[in-house]
Amino acid sequence: MTFHRTTPAALMAVLSLAACAAQPSEPAPPVPSTPVAARPPEGVTLSALPSGATQSSAAMAFEGGSARDKRTFVTGAILVDHPRGKLLFDAGYGRHLAEHFQTAPALMRVVVRPRLGMTVADQLARGGVRPSDLKAVVLTHAHWDHVSGLEHLKGVPVWVPKAELDFIKGKDPSAELARRLGLSDYQSYDFPDGPYLGFPRSWDVFEDGSVVLAPTPGHTPGAIVAFITTSTGKRYGLVGDTAWQSEGVERPAQKPWLSRWLVDHDGPSTWSALRKLHAAKAAIPDLIVVPAHDARVWETLPRFASETP
Numbered sequence: 001m002t003f004h005r006t007t008p009a010a011l012m013a014v015l016s017l018a019a020c021a022a023q024p025s026e027p028a029p030p031v032p033s034t035p036v037a038a039r040p041p042e043g044v045t046l047s048a049l050p051s052g053a054t055q056s057s058a059a060m061a062f063e064g065g066s067a068r069d070k071r072t073f074v075t076g077a078i079l080v081d082h083p084r085g086k087l088l089f090d091a092g093y094g095r096h097l098a099e100h101f102q103t104a105p106a107l108m109r110v111v112v113r114p115r116l117g118m119t120v121a122d123q124l125a126r127g128g129v130r131p132s133d134l135k136a137v138v139l140t141h142a143h144w145d146h147v148s149g150l151e152h153l154k155g156v157p158v159w160v161p162k163a164e165l166d167f168i169k170g171k172d173p174s175a176e177l178a179r180r181l182g183l184s185d186y187q188s189y190d191f192p193d194g195p196y197l198g199f200p201r202s203w204d205v206f207e208d209g210s211v212v213l214a215p216t217p218g219h220t221p222g223a224i225v226a227f228i229t230t231s232t233g234k235r236y237g238l239v240g241d242t243a244w245q246s247e248g249v250e251r252p253a254q255k256p257w258l259s260r261w262l263v264d265h266d267g268p269s270t271w272s273a274l275r276k277l278h279a280a281k282a283a284i285p286d287l288i289v290v291p292a293h294d295a296r297v298w299e300t301l302p303r304f305a306s307e308t309p
């Protein structure tokens, strides 16, 4: 393999060509029936804890994106504070980012340069939240840039679907860091509740509709979307890396072939999940779709422990 010698300029040229590729055609997914009502109690809030970023372009993120359209790919965590427990979605970068980044795909290590800001754990501490105050870390999926910060959250249960735990325990190199950080905190869950917004199964974590997890296998075998409804009625869809930037869900548009090849475990399943997310957004127009790495969306979210949300 010669990927180590590929230059960023050459990669961008390839991606620009790939952006011209046609979207695969298949029947549209069923439109979700009546949007599910949520009954969040008082005190359910959502806030963002960005822990670093890389620079890339729309051409890297979705088909049809331009190489001239520069994008910041943020990485971090989302805290959902519920009267019955605090859930942290993903863990962002840890202090050993440089070492952890060595587990990323070789080609990615050539084209992106992640920069560490303040770790999620440090931001939580600044806001008076100790790791032991967290009910769980809920992973959208187990890739390195979502688990790196777990190094500072030892002892906090890490919730993943059974399929994702099997993925972590297997031999896939993209789950190497999740494996290396230790398996003792992982707890697998099922989706015991019925269909939700076009997804066949779900888990209504607090049984009040405020936090509903649904499987979106594709990017990884146990990738999920988390639908969050806060006490103010705002609704969010934390879609992880099923889409890197919001256009992925809005258009919908899958990642360019090279990005799919680099990071998507199962491209066609990822596309199927994207189309379901697109349909969910159509059913709830005010749903705020939050890709894990779209800095433009993260900038609109309330910031944890900040006086200027």
Ligand SMILES: [Zn+2]
Pocket (backbone or CB within 6 Å): 141, 143, 219, 241, 263
């Ligand atoms: Zn990922």
